[in-house]
Amino acid sequence: MKRALIIALREVKTYLQDKGDLAFSLLLPVATFALIYGAFGGQGLFHGTAYIVNEDTNGVYAKQLIENIEAEDSLDVELLFLADAERKLERSDINMVFLIPADFTDKLRTGQPAELTFMQRGNGGQDGQIVASIIRGIVSELNQEFQVRGQVEQALVGKDVSPQKITVTTWQFLERERKYPLIGVKEVVVGNKPNTVNEFLPGIMTMYVLFAISIGAAAIVEERRLGILERLLTTRLTAGELFFGKFLASVSRGFVQTFILLALSYAVFQIFTPLSFLTCLLISFIFAMAGSAIGLIIASVARTQDAATWIGVFVTMSMTMLGGTFFAIQKGTILYTLSKISVNGYANDALKKIISEGGTIADVWLELVVMAGVFVVGLVLSRLLFKAIPQGK
Amino acid sequence: MAEAFLVAKDLHKSFNDHKAVNGVSFTIGKNEIFGLLGPNGAGKTTTIRMLSTVLEPDVGEVTISGFSTRQQPDKVRSIIGVCPQELALYEELTALDNLTFFGRLVGLNSRETRAQSMANLALMELEQRAKGKVSKFSGGMKRRVNLAIALMGHPKLLFLDEPTVGIDPQSRNKIFETIQGLRTNGMTVLYTTHYMEEADRLCDRVAIMDGGKIVAIDTPRALKAKLGDPDKTTLEDVFLKLTGRSLRD
Numbered sequence: 239m240k241r242a243l244i245i246a247l248r249e250v251k252t253y254l255q256d257k258g259d260l261a262f263s264l265l266l267p268v269a270t271f272a273l274i275y276g277a278f279g280g281q282g283l284f285h286g287t288a289y290i291v292n293e294d295t296n297g298v299y300a301k302q303l304i305e306n307i308e309a310e311d312s313l314d315v316e317l318l319f320l321a322d323a324e325r326k327l328e329r330s331d332i333n334m335v336f337l338i339p340a341d342f343t344d345k346l347r348t349g350q351p352a353e354l355t356f357m358q359r360g361n362g363g364q365d366g367q368i369v370a371s372i373i374r375g376i377v378s379e380l381n382q383e384f385q386v387r388g389q390v391e392q393a394l395v396g397k398d399v400s401p402q403k404i405t406v407t408t409w410q411f412l413e414r415e416r417k418y419p420l421i422g423v424k425e426v427v428v429g430n431k432p433n434t435v436n437e438f439l440p441g442i443m444t445m446y447v448l449f450a451i452s453i454g455a456a457a458i459v460e461e462r463r464l465g466i467l468e469r470l471l472t473t474r475l476t477a478g479e480l481f482f483g484k485f486l487a488s489v490s491r492g493f494v495q496t497f498i499l500l501a502l503s504y505a506v507f508q509i510f511t512p513l514s515f516l517t518c519l520l521i522s523f524i525f526a527m528a529g530s531a532i533g534l535i536i537a538s539v540a541r542t543q544d545a546a547t548w549i550g551v552f553v554t555m556s557m558t559m560l561g562g563t564f565f566a567i568q569k570g571t572i573l574y575t576l577s578k579i580s581v582n583g584y585a586n587d588a589l590k591k592i593i594s595e596g597g598t599i600a601d602v603w604l605e606l607v608v609m610a611g612v613f614v615v616g617l618v619l620s621r622l623l624f625k626a627i628p629q630g631k
Numbered sequence: 632m633a634e635a636f637l638v639a640k641d642l643h644k645s646f647n648d649h650k651a652v653n654g655v656s657f658t659i660g661k662n663e664i665f666g667l668l669g670p671n672g673a674g675k676t677t678t679i680r681m682l683s684t685v686l687e688p689d690v691g692e693v694t695i696s697g698f699s700t701r702q703q704p705d706k707v708r709s710i711i712g713v714c715p716q717e718l719a720l721y722e723e724l725t726a727l728d729n730l731t732f733f734g735r736l737v738g739l740n741s742r743e744t745r746a747q748s749m750a751n752l753a754l755m756e757l758e759q760r761a762k763g764k765v766s767k768f769s770g771g772m773k774r775r776v777n778l779a780i781a782l783m784g785h786p787k788l789l790f791l792d793e794p795t796v797g798i799d800p801q802s803r804n805k806i807f808e809t810i811q812g813l814r815t816n817g818m819t820v821l822y823t824t825h826y827m828e829e830a831d832r833l834c835d836r837v838a839i840m841d842g843g844k845i846v847a848i849d850t851p852r853a854l855k856a857k858l859g860d861p862d863k864t865t866l867e868d869v870f871l872k873l874t875g876r877s878l879r880d
């Protein structure tokens with residue numbers, strides 16, 4: 239046991255002394271976080287571009303439609319020629335184009351239904367879908383306007399009323415309708431705005447813990463290849479102590495890394511209370527144990543350092559993606575079922591519950607139990623598989 | 632020969648049907664420098680791995696100072712030191728940190744560890760570079776660190792698997808002197824090498840291995856005498872006569 243500690247201490251000391259290693263393991267998560275924050279944080283509101291092909295070049299209604307879309311804060315308008323639009327769609331530069339046909343104004347003027355075309359790749363992409371639904375809203379407002387105008391015209395048919403008068407009357411109707419809608423929508427803001435820090439921080443942290451553990455696993459494989467592990471067994475160190483020492487080293491490495499990152503975010507973002515900070519440390523610790531058990535399985539099955547690195551990258555990336563780090567996984571999909579195997583998912587959920595939902599340890603016991611289970615099963619399995627010497631102990 | 636310190640009886644070891652060691656028996660006397668010679672692939676390293684408890688023989692028994700490697704590996708490990716054929720050390724650590732680490736693992740307390748680390752580095756004339764990273768060392772210096780690690784804990788029996796391979800005459804002479812000095816202080820040594828004049832100069836007795844078997848075992852002088860005038864014959868002549876001139880894979 240004491241000798242296992244000697245093994246672990248040596249590695250932690252090396253990690254803390256190696257400025258490059260230390261810097262990488264802390265700066266890379268921070269850099270990734272900054273990137274994600276830049277990509278998803280800051281601008282809280284949706285902002286998109288409506289790509290429009292207007293074939294009805296002189297039509298007043300087409301012009302009005304485009305003006306209405308431009309008036310929308312969340313949308314920019316980019317006008318394209320049909321050929322350009324098709325080429326861009328083809329190359330996936332854009333996913334959704336709105337086509338105003340040449341007869342748009344004529345049809346509306348003669349009281350026939352006119353048709354807009356949404357040209358899209360696949361489902362049009364998430365942004366495309368949002369832009370499309372905003373445009374649908376604008377179109378239905380226009381529809382309403384035309385209908386009201388039609389009714390007003392019909393009511394006034396035969397009477398000597400100027401078109402200006404009709405327009406004014408129509409507007410008055412619409413104004414009243416807008417002021418006193420039959421179904422109103424009221425916006426109530428609850429709590430803080432969705433917080434990018436809380437959302438992405440746990441996932442990025444747990445991802446880098448697994449990366450660090452994978453690097454540790456690859457180092458074990460290299461030590462085996464160099465005969466260092468074998469040499470260690472000619473001292474008084476037993477194979478069991480060696481295994482346990484490597485486990486402790488890996489846990490400490492992962493935990494030290496999360497500790498520093500959590501402490502940094504405590505200082506920078508002030509997202510913790512002392513208690514929630516401690517709870518997060520506990521979650522990170524159990525996660526580091528589960529991850530380390532997985533790391534030791536990798537170190538046991540990989541024959542070469544490269545193999546260990548690649549297996550580690552694969553495991554880390556799958557766990558990270560399935561853990562909902564970069565995109566939320568929708569319930570009811572196959573991915574959702576698969577995501578249940580992601581140990582990162584449990585850690586991320588637990589950390590989010592504590593950080594953004596103000597939860598306590600009682601709210602995350604399930605996640606803790608699952609991670610502890612992964613740790614126990616993983617550790618037993620890796621102990622059975624682990625060999626210091628390829629054909630020996 | 633003095634009282635037997637190491638007794639190896641009928642050792643066998645196969646790797647996937649390939650017999651690496653095939654019935655090897657010998658004894659090493661206390662305070663003896665024993666040479667294990669043989670062409671590449673003869674089975675020298677495999678034999679040392681079995682003697683040093685890290686590989687279990689398929690068949691055969693080893694006792695060291697009365698302790699069985701099978702039943703009392705921990706006892707055996709507490710009295711042996713191993714200097715592996717390949718450099719088995721942490722290049723990213725300093726020489727001193729390497730020695731300290733192994734010192735703690737052989738059971739020294741921190742004061743003993745520090746004292747022995749400095750003494751062994753001094754013995755290898757590396758004290759000036761104690762705090763230097765091993766990765767920055769020359770080949771000869773690395774070999775000397777490799778040996779210094781094996782000396783931690785003052786082992787009674789030292790296994791040296793080609794400790795002088797690929798180094799200059801200065802480093803080699805240093806290692807020679809060290810081994811002779813250690814023997815004077817009571818250590819027993821098992822030494823493998825491909826340099827026959829080295830073995831001739833250093834070893835009390837040598838065993839010549841080939842194809843997993845020992846083909847001759849005696850003092851260098853006696854082996855040479857079997858071939859002719861021991862003052863004119865070399866151990867290399869004996870070696871080539873016994874193991875033939877064909878190349879080994």
Ligand SMILES: Nc1ncnc2c1ncn2[C@@H]1O[C@H](COP(=O)(O)OP(=O)(O)OP(=O)(O)O)[C@@H](O)[C@H]1O
Nearest residue numbers: 629646651669670671672673674675676677678716
């Ligand atoms: N782990 C292993 N797996 C498979 N074969 C092995 C293994 N270790 C050794 N061998 C084989 O066993 C034989 C003896 O190898 P060993 O390393 O003991 O020879 P050696 O006498 O030390 O050679 P050298 O002088 O090159 O160091 C060789 O044919 C080698 O290929």
Ligand SMILES: [Mg+2]
Nearest residue numbers: 675676677716
């Ligand atoms: Mg060898």
